[in-house]
Every structure is written in C-alpha cells, then in structure tokens.
Amino acid sequence: MQQITFSFPATRRLSGKALAGVVGSGDMEVLYVADDRDELRVAITTSVDNSSPRWQALFERLSSFSALPSGQMTIHDFGATPGVARIRIEQVFEEVADA
Numbered sequence: 001m002q003q004i005t006f007s008f009p010a011t012r013r014l015s016g017k018a019l020a021g022v023v024g025s026g027d028m029e030v031l032y033v034a035d036d037r038d039e040l041r042v043a044i045t046t047s048v049d050n051s052s053p054r055w056q057a058l059f060e061r062l063s064s065f066s067a068l069p070s071g072q073m074t075i076h077d078f079g080a081t082p083g084v085a086r087i088r089i090e091q092v093f094e095e096v097a098d099a
Helices: 052-065 082-098
Strands: 002-009 017-021 028-034 039-046 071-077
Touching: 002 052, 017 082, 028 082, 039 052, 052 082, 071 082
Parallel strands: 039 071
Antiparallel strands: 002 039, 017 028, 028 071
C-alpha cells in the first residue's frame, strides 16, 4: 500500500461531511470533511504503486473545471480507474454542497 498526500489551493467553502463509495467493494472510498482553511488536503491510501502522478493530474484536472473546496479528503483506493475516482470525488463535493 502506498501513502500519498497532496495540498491544493481552495477557492470555495462548503460545510459538512460526506462519504462516497465503499472500501470493501474493491473499488474506492472517498471521505470529505469541510473546514475553513484555504486549502484542500488530500490523503490517499492506494494499492497501486507509483500512482502519485496520476492522482496529481486528476486533481489538477478537477481544479480546472471547478473551484476546489477547502477541507480534508481521505481516499482509500483499491485500483479504481481515473473515471471512477473522479466520480467519487465529485459525489462528495456535490453531497456537501447540496446539504
């Protein structure tokens, strides 16, 4: 298992917390907790070695489409495709934004 951490500038605020996915599904789980800092902190545990560049590119792409919210995100990845990863991440942001 590889541990990866990132920090990205956050330009919007949300409140609350959300969970998307199920870690036992063989896919991935994303937990998000909003806060009032100026960054999104991401902690990833993944079964895919050397995947840091893939995750970096995914978050850079997400930030180019919409503003990243401040908070702490924890991801447990068991080989999800980039498409599934993006869906799970967007699900938690949407759930918290709609709460």
